[in-house]
Amino acid sequence: MTLKAQDTIQIRDSLxxxxxxxxDRNLIIQGNQSINILAFNHPKVALQSGGNLNLISNGNISGDAHFVIGGDITVSTNNGDISLNGSLDSSVNSYSTTRNGDRRYHSFHK
Incomplete structure (x- = not known):
C-alpha cells in the first residue's frame, strides 16, 4: 500500500x-515536503505493515503513533539529509512499536 502526497502527508486520530x-505487505508513506504523523490518541494500531515500512520525504519526517511492522523500517530523504525529530526515533524504540526487522536511515539523490 502506498500513501503519497506532492506536499505533506499529515495523519491524525482522536479518541x-x-x-x-x-x-498485508509493505507500507510506503511518501510526502514530498514532509511527513507528520500524530496518531497516538486512539488505542488501535494506526500503522500496520506485514512487510516493511518506508517513510520517504524531502523534508522533515515526524511520527508519534502505534506502529506494528513485520519487516524493516526505512527512513529516506532525497535531499541528502536525514531529518528526524526525536519522536520517530523514540517511538521506534518504545512500546508503541512492534517490529521484526531492522531500522535503516538513507539519503538518496535523483
Whole structure:
C-alpha cells in the first residue's frame, strides 16, 4: 500500500476516530515536503505493515503513533539529509512499536 502526497502527508486520530492504515505487505508513506504523523490518541494500531515500512520525504519526517511492522523500517530523504525529530526515533524504540526487522536511515539523490 502506498500513501503519497506532492506536499505533506499529515495523519491524525482522536479518541473517538482512529486512523488506520493496514497493509498485508509493505507500507510506503511518501510526502514530498514532509511527513507528520500524530496518531497516538486512539488505542488501535494506526500503522500496520506485514512487510516493511518506508517513510520517504524531502523534508522533515515526524511520527508519534502505534506502529506494528513485520519487516524493516526505512527512513529516506532525497535531499541528502536525514531529518528526524526525536519522536520517530523514540517511538521506534518504545512500546508503541512492534517490529521484526531492522531500522535503516538513507539519503538518496535523483
Amino acid at each position: 473517538t476516530a482512529p486512523f488506520l492504515a493496514q497493509a
